[in-house]
Amino acid sequence: MMLLVVGCSHRTAPVELRERAAFDQDRLGHALDNLVARYGCEAVIVSTCNRVEFYLARPDALVALDAERIAEFLAEFHELSAAKLVPYLYEYRGPKAVGHLFRVAASLDSMIVGEGQIAGQVKRAYEVAHERGTVGPILHLLFQHAQQAAKRVRRETGIARGHASVSSAAVEYVRQVFDHFGGKTILVIGAGKMGELTLRHLRDLRPQGIWVTNRSAEKANAVAAACGGKALPWVQLDEALAKADIVLSTTGATEPIMTLERYEKIRARRSGPVVILDIAVPRDFDPRIHDGDRTCLFNIDDLKRIREQTLQDRLKHVPSAEAILADEERRFLKEWSRRKHGPVIARLTQDLEAKRQAIVQQLLARLNGRFTTQDRTYIEGAFRLLQNQFLHGPISALTEEAHESGSHTLLEALRKLFRLQD
């Protein structure tokens, strides 16, 4: 088997280059067809915002293919300069290519370690290639195994635990205060971009209602329409604050919109607790209103602390994830070796078995009558032992060589030495 990975990622190439080298869904199929037609190999292209990678495989050697050839292909396809692409490309062959795909699928090679999107993107890349008919037995087995390895890493380690974005971290604080969201109301103040992402996560909690207020009624209406909420006039802000359970504030105001004095009047009218997510910079709420009991106020720095902690925690799980992937890599190579060498080993064993039986029969026929039954059994056993010891060397060599790309040569040598026919 010859397996090759050539590509560029956020680790090796700037975003400007990755953008230009990426394949959209429409052109991906065309690129796959081109690759297969040109190089006669199996092919899968993983193209995301953080990486563009070519996975190529052939049962025999892929000697002619390397990073330079792929750079030429990319340059031709995207009308780029091949010479400018080459320095950003990396190349892995054989077991290293297997290990690389496993790390990518398990998101150990991602910008945010443990993020969940990449596993789906790898799966989608495989599915597109499969639909296009550019996947053969090698890449089929490889990608199936990569998906299993990624699942095992997520299941057996804490690599995907916690919230890795500021917007999702907000939900973690909200859940410390509230348990049920069916009867809760979210009040959105302002219409900042950051607020949109956070609101998306809050909407997943399925609140009873969403109110949106903004100094500009037009913007309030737009945000309310986008999230299925209700727009409120800016003058009703205090009234809404007295009733809302979760407040998301993202205005572009240069001064705090809610001073302590103003909020104290609202606090007196409130009955239940409130969580205020003030993700505006500069902040919209006076930090002194936070009491950790009836009013819980969290600003952008508090949410960033959760994100940083999550990322730190995830890094602690990288060694155990790497160990799982190393184990999965061994299992894949063993499985592949079994599939690839199985027929040759079976043929070799059958061949020697037939020869042994013929020689033993001949010997026993010539010496007929001189041996007891016990002697015959002993002679047959001795020949079988000789055959097994003879086969042990080549079979072990094949298994051991499975971790290296040279096993193909050994297989060919065995075929020639023992005159094994397909």
Next chain:
Amino acid sequence: MERITLFCFGASYAVALALELAQLLWPRAVQRLLAALFAGAGLLAHTLFLAVQRPPLRDPYGSLLFLAWILAVFYLYGSIHHRRVAWGIFVLPVLLGVIILAALSGRPFDNVSEGWNLFSLDAEALWRILHITFFILASVGICVAFVASVMYLVQARRLREKALPSQGLRLLSLERLEEMNRRAITWAFPLLTAGLLVGMVQMWYGGDGLHEWTDPRILATIILWLVFAIVLYLRYGYHLRGRRVALLTIMAFALLLLTLVTQHSFTAGGAR
């Protein structure tokens, strides 16, 4: 079976608490499982102890041990339903505290037959059992409210300090804890009232005179009832919530302990 002592199940619960504390420092899923297993073993021994030795419920010793048994069931229920929450850290100390109080109150000299024998009960004994049952069930409610209140205060403190949710103690949300507290005191109050009323009726018809009304345990129970009435009035009448209700509940729990360790002056030293 008769060789099971208070130390057997007390030690099992103590080991479970030690494992829960170890879980805080070195989080391992197996520790929480072991804690539940030890508590389960303790509960089994506790159940056998109560079934075989049948300590009289009208004495602090028996009523405290029965209360501890219900708290052990409550701990196991919580550790199964809220596996990731540091449930044991809050429930097990209360449970152990109640067992220690039982041990300190001393075992009464009653013989076994003075315990529970449902098949040979006269009307007076039936009223007495009803009185004790109401009171113990109310005590369970107060204990649950206490645990919820302590958890609430700890959670509120973590939120005030903006502690990272993924670090330190994992607790239920403020909303859930407040709800648990509300339900517990709403159930405990009618039970406490019923227990008190049954006790009064029993005393009235017992014909022992009004001097029994100055009995320390009755006085403590009446004060406990008054505190609870105030908590409920503030909770529903003045919509008092959060930390202040939690603090009042803790006060009520302290009064409950006082009531539980106080023996009826007219039953002290032997069966009435």
